[in-house]
Amino acid sequence: MAVVSTRAGRLGNRLAITAVILVTLVFLSPIYWITSTAFKPLVLATSVPPTVVFEPSITPFVKLFTKRAQLTAPVDPAVYEAAPWWEKLILDGGERLSRDGKGEIVYSAYPDRFINSLIIAVTSTVLAVSLGTITAYGFSRFRVKGEADLLFFILSTRMLPPIVVAIPMFLMYRAVGLNDTHFGLIILYTAFNVSFAVWLMKGFIDEIPKEYEEAALVDGYTRMQAFFKIVLPEAATGIAATAVFCFITAWNEYAFALILTNRRAQTAPPFIPSQVGTGLQDWTVIAAGTVLFLLPVAIFTFLLRNHLLRGMSFGAIRK
Amino acid sequence: MAHIRLKGISKTFGNHVALKDLDLEIADGEFFVLLGQTGAGKTTTLRLVAGLEKPTAGQIFIDGQDVGDWGAAERDVALVLQQYSLYPRYTVRENLEFPLKSPIRKSSPDEIKAQVDRVAKTLRIEHLMDRKVDRLSGGEMQRVSIGRAIVRRPRVFLMDEPLSALDAKLREALRTELKNLQVNLGATFLFVTHDQVEAMAMGDKIGVLNNGQLVQTGTPHEIYANPVNTFVARAVGSPPMNLINGQVEQGSAVTAAGQRLPFDGHDAAAGRALTFGIRPEDLYLEGGAPVAARVHDVENHGVAKIVTLRLGDSLLQATVPTQTSLKIDEEVRFSWHPEKVVLFDGASGINLRHAG
Numbered sequence: 001m002a003v004v005s006t007r008a009g010r011l012g013n014r015l016a017i018t019a020v021i022l023v024t025l026v027f028l029s030p031i032y033w034i035t036s037t038a039f040k041p042l043v044l045a046t047s048v049p050p051t052v053v054f055e056p057s058i059t060p061f062v063k064l065f066t067k068r069a070q071l072t073a074p075v076d077p078a079v080y081e082a083a084p085w086w087e088k089l090i091l092d093g094g095e096r097l098s099r100d101g102k103g104e105i106v107y108s109a110y111p112d113r114f115i116n117s118l119i120i121a122v123t124s125t126v127l128a129v130s131l132g133t134i135t136a137y138g139f140s141r142f143r144v145k146g147e148a149d150l151l152f153f154i155l156s157t158r159m160l161p162p163i164v165v166a167i168p169m170f171l172m173y174r175a176v177g178l179n180d181t182h183f184g185l186i187i188l189y190t191a192f193n194v195s196f197a198v199w200l201m202k203g204f205i206d207e208i209p210k211e212y213e214e215a216a217l218v219d220g221y222t223r224m225q226a227f228f229k230i231v232l233p234e235a236a237t238g239i240a241a242t243a244v245f246c247f248i249t250a251w252n253e254y255a256f257a258l259i260l261t262n263r264r265a266q267t268a269p270p271f272i273p274s275q276v277g278t279g280l281q282d283w284t285v286i287a288a289g290t291v292l293f294l295l296p297v298a299i300f301t302f303l304l305r306n307h308l309l310r311g312m313s314f315g316a317i318r319k
Numbered sequence: 320m321a322h323i324r325l326k327g328i329s330k331t332f333g334n335h336v337a338l339k340d341l342d343l344e345i346a347d348g349e350f351f352v353l354l355g356q357t358g359a360g361k362t363t364t365l366r367l368v369a370g371l372e373k374p375t376a377g378q379i380f381i382d383g384q385d386v387g388d389w390g391a392a393e394r395d396v397a398l399v400l401q402q403y404s405l406y407p408r409y410t411v412r413e414n415l416e417f418p419l420k421s422p423i424r425k426s427s428p429d430e431i432k433a434q435v436d437r438v439a440k441t442l443r444i445e446h447l448m449d450r451k452v453d454r455l456s457g458g459e460m461q462r463v464s465i466g467r468a469i470v471r472r473p474r475v476f477l478m479d480e481p482l483s484a485l486d487a488k489l490r491e492a493l494r495t496e497l498k499n500l501q502v503n504l505g506a507t508f509l510f511v512t513h514d515q516v517e518a519m520a521m522g523d524k525i526g527v528l529n530n531g532q533l534v535q536t537g538t539p540h541e542i543y544a545n546p547v548n549t550f551v552a553r554a555v556g557s558p559p560m561n562l563i564n565g566q567v568e569q570g571s572a573v574t575a576a577g578q579r580l581p582f583d584g585h586d587a588a589a590g591r592a593l594t595f596g597i598r599p600e601d602l603y604l605e606g607g608a609p610v611a612a613r614v615h616d617v618e619n620h621g622v623a624k625i626v627t628l629r630l631g632d633s634l635l636q637a638t639v640p641t642q643t644s645l646k647i648d649e650e651v652r653f654s655w656h657p658e659k660v661v662l663f664d665g666a667s668g669i670n671l672r673h674a675g
């Protein structure tokens with residue numbers, strides 16, 4: 001009997017593992033696709049059927065960071081010899097790097113856009129999580145008049161697909177001069193995220209016994225000190241989970257970034273597809289931009305993984 | 320150390336009255352136990368004294384000063400809760416240091432270390448100092464909680480059922496330790512419990528709380544020997560006081576079922592419905608005694624046996640010496656010590672002596 005059930009258990013285990021592997025493969029396949037494209041020569045990027053085995057090259061990444069022009073005449077062999085290895089990759093592809101009047105290489109806007117994305121996503125995440133945590137603490141610990149209504153109102157701001165308000169937002173932003181500013185996108189993303197952060201954090205903070213803070217109050221600490229010393233460390237798991245969600249939302253946001261920014265404050269998501277140049281569509285460059293764009297979220301999530309594993313069971317904060 | 324006084328304290332939560340017109344006085348250095356069933360308002364009283372809650376009406380004085388507007392930190396009290404008073408992320412040492420590191424105290428690191436080590440030694444938790452508190456057993460945790468309270472010599476110790484989550488043996492051990500500690504520190508304690516044995520064992524004074532009202536305060540002996548009403552009579556003592564309905568006729572106590580027992584004159588008692596209260600140890604079994612009953616049950620408690628007697632359809636409990644041999648359903652005869660009988664009004668349940 002025991003043997004049979006053990007066998008059944010083992011079989012169940014194997015099935016589960018197989019299922020997990022299959023699902024993981026399905027989810028990873030687009031990532032594999034985009035990553036492999038980022039290392040392919042242009043001709044292979046669009047080949048049908050897709051090429052799986054190829055010699056990887058980093059030409060797309062060189063292209064991503066530079067501005068180029070078509071070669072109109074063959075390169076002078078002396079110039080070719082003098083060029084660094086990565087410039088040769090471009091020359092081999094029948095293009096040359098654009099240079100300014102002083103002969104310096106002209107870089108593409110990608111690094112700037114990427115930094116814009118970082119500034120905007122990080123700032124709005126910090127703001128949304130801090131505001132959300134403080135607000136959630138207030139709702140959780142104090143008697144707030146009309147608490148249920150207020151919480152519902154906060155949530156209701158998420159019920160509308162945000163894109164519905166894109167046009168009014170655009171007009172308002174133009175009127176007050178927030179178009180194409182970092183600040184404009186930061187407050188917009190913060191506003192998106194804060195309602196979500198309040199709800200998520202309230203769940204986590206409700207789980208922290210208020211006795212901890214009360215003990216601190218009795219021990220001679222102010223409520224503020226108790227909040228920072230006791231509540232915040234206890235809420236770390238929730239804060240990590242909330243931060244990851246807010247960061248992903250802000251980092252990946254495309255529609256508003258496209259409408260409300262065009263140069264100075266433009267983020268990476270609208271910039272990357274704008275690389276689909278006139279004439280030639282260089283998918284490998286887009287893939288390279290996308291792969292780099294995936295990294296921050298991956299790194300951020302990886303760093304917080306221990307917190308997340310506990311945090312994902314929403315509110316189950318004590319083992 | 321301190322003297323505490325609660326004057327006309329009421330506390331309502333919405334429509335719910337948690338405490339009603341409470342007057343309470345705790346002398347300097349007294350071990351005061353607040354005894355009450357669940358929901359009686361014990362925790363609420365503690366929280367009011369600690370300053371975690373504001374009374375709806377009434378005043379609280381610590382050392383004669385009205386502390387109504389004082390925050391919890393300023394009151395300089397220590398609180399030990401039933402659970403959750405330790406910070407799970409901290410080690411035992413960090414927990415013990417926490418009250419001393421408060422910005423209002425500004426102790427030097429040397430002082431802190433000395434204090435913490437002293438407390439660790441007193442409570443015999445030195446070997447646990449570097450452990451995270453969630454790796455402690457319940458008894459160790461409560462020891463550390465108590466340590467966190469005594470580490471900074473507050474004016475008053477407030478303890479909310481600190482022992483009730485522990486098993487019986489540990490509870491008894493810690494009870495003794497806590498009591499010794501209080502005597503050594505000479506500290507004022509307000510200790511809350513629902514366990515009357517604990518209250519009797521530890522209290523210099525006991526306050527019995529029922530439904531938000533303080534029913535009786537007094538020494539354990541006063542409360543045990545002379546409960547103010549049948550509620551207290553039932554609440555205190557294990558086994559509880561026997562309560563028998565009846566009346567006084569021609570100088571005898573006559574139960575509702577018609578048995579006659581000796582009575583030790585009390586004029587006010589004649590001719591009205593009464594409840595006779597008698598402690599189990601004041602009932603005795605004797606061959607020639609006036610009332611017959613059957614043995615319903617016998618429990619051997621080592622120091623004595625507790626016999627449950629069936630008298631008509633009511634049950635009475637009596638304490639008898641261990642060597643008494645009794646068989647279930649055996650007929651026995653019993654009587655009581657008439658001078659030990661407490662008289663309660665049959666309708667209101669109030670002790671006639673207290674009703675004055």
Ligand SMILES: Nc1ncnc2c1ncn2[C@@H]1O[C@H](COP(=O)(O)OP(=O)(O)OP(=O)(O)O)[C@@H](O)[C@H]1O
Nearest residue numbers: 332335337355356357358359360361362363364513
């Ligand atoms: N914050 C609150 N809001 C509403 N009602 C409350 C609140 N705190 C206490 N009460 C109510 O007040 C009454 C007294 O509560 P309290 O916690 O003082 O009881 P207790 O004697 O400590 O009981 P226990 O032995 O179960 O701890 C209870 O009926 C309780 O439901």
Ligand SMILES: [Mg+2]
Nearest residue numbers: 361362363479
């Ligand atoms: Mg309580």
